[in-house]
Amino acid sequence: MKKIAVFVEGQTEQIFIKKLFTEIAGAKHIDFNVEKISNAVFLKQSNQPDGNNARIFASIIDCSNDSKVTAAIIDNHASLKKSGYELVLGLRDLYPKPLADLQRISRLANSRVPTAGLPAKIHLAVMEVEAWFLLEYKHYCVISEHLTEQIASTISGFDIKTGSPEAAAHPSETLSKIYNTVGMGYKKTRNQVERTVTAMDYENLYFDVRSRAKHFDDLISSFEDFLA
């Protein structure tokens, strides 16, 4: 069994990464350990029993309560290495930093990450992970039959079928405004995030959104390299 740990900024990223990895690896091939760091202690959120001989084991750790992604990776790198993990990934939002800081933050974000004996890499979501949700245009009609791609493009201020993720300055807010037009909300509650994550078309995310979102492509590539 190959083991990967992913440290994320919050609940939204945790729910999304779990679903994304399941879609890419195949449900039968991956087990998850979902945790949250609280008061320097790992609190188990859910754990899929290791009963189906899955060849991948992924720990997805939400750092939001009391740590930052890079710091959590530094703190836990040695113990993960000891436990036989083969890759550590981190996922950070660029927001609220300006897009102009992207290159610099991308370089700085990885400058402190330990890699000796266990590769580790921080990935950035530009500006937030919701930018990728925004570009996945097929999910809108699943959220509501009245929600069209045209409405989403109008509210976003760019064509969501051809635009890049950088076009949205504050993607979660834009997503919320889009959903609001049909009386629905997006305030990052567990139910709302799960509704969107479930509604998305992962084939469309994998091929179309990936081709337009470089940092999303980087994240998927890291995971695929690990799977190979």
Place this chain on the structure above:
Amino acid sequence: MKITSIKYDQFKGEPAEWQLDRTDFGDINLLVGKNASGKSRAMNVIVSLSRLLSSEVRPMFISGTYFATFSDKDSSFSYEIAIRKNKVAFELFKRNDEILLSREESGKCSIRAEQLNTTIDSQIPTDIVAAYSRRDAIQHPFLDHLFLWASTLKYFPFGTSMGKDHFLTIGTFESIVTSSSSNGSGASDEVTVDRLAAHDVSQLYARAYGFYGDEFDKQILKGLCNLGYDCTDIRLANADAVLFPGAGGLTALYLTEKNVSAAVSQFDMSQGMFRALSLIIHINVILFQRKSRTVIIDDIGEGLDFSRSKQFISLLIDRSQAAEIQLIMTTNDRFIMNGVSLEYWSVLSRHGSSVKTINKKNSPQVFSDFDDLGLNNFDFFSNNFFDEEYKEQITA
């Protein structure tokens, strides 16, 4: 009025020289630094300045120069005092750029007289602080600003016992109860309360309960509950049963925890729990008084576990912001540091006998670079990120 900066030096040019470079303050402040970096000493500088200005003490240092700035809603003020060989060598008080008081080593003093609309000269003893002794609400009302700041400043050395080993005599307790019931108001006793030190917590509790009644207890219990101490009752009672034989005539604070039948006395409480209780009592008195002031807490978090440290700091900041209290704290506790935004940080580092301060105001780029790394606040401190050489190496 709040203090906006302090600068201090003593024994300049001598082997015992020590200086604190200009350190700025906002409404909420966390001073961090390694052991012996000068955190507590910096707090002592502010406290000693406040004592000079509220005349609780005569000039105590053989040599020392303070330069402090203050602000209120309308103006900024600066006050400078130099003390040499127990005498005041120099004093200067300004409002914006206007000189309100100046004083020479000889004791000759010029001071602005507001009602007379002129400046008057006087001669005062060389061991007396003019800013305190010349107070006059009609002619020199500006001095009352300084006095009010100094006399209401509260200092809590959280790393000490915070009153755990101080007990109130039954005689004092009864006189406080009698006076509270006949008086019915705490207003006339606010000066007494303001003069109580951190270790006088039993007396403070007795007075505050006399003034504010059950609502005061309710707030104390609520504060404790926020820290995870689920208590149903607090009271002062005879301590005969818990103290050593023959120590009769004393009272102690008792807390009753939920689902525990016997109350625990201050004698039996853990040091961490008592420190938390003591500070909650002190802070609640300040909140009940509804008077803006500067509060200094040295070594906040000392003795508390990580969960309580985090909750405590959040509670303190929230309450202080709501009540317009200027909060100046020091720590080297990891969880306190992670719980306080870098916006409020000042990092103290000592180079020989000189203490320098780095904060977002004087080094915005250093803080911005660190923020981009995505590390915890504690890492800023533990990795010496404030050290220029280290920072250049990381960001190159």
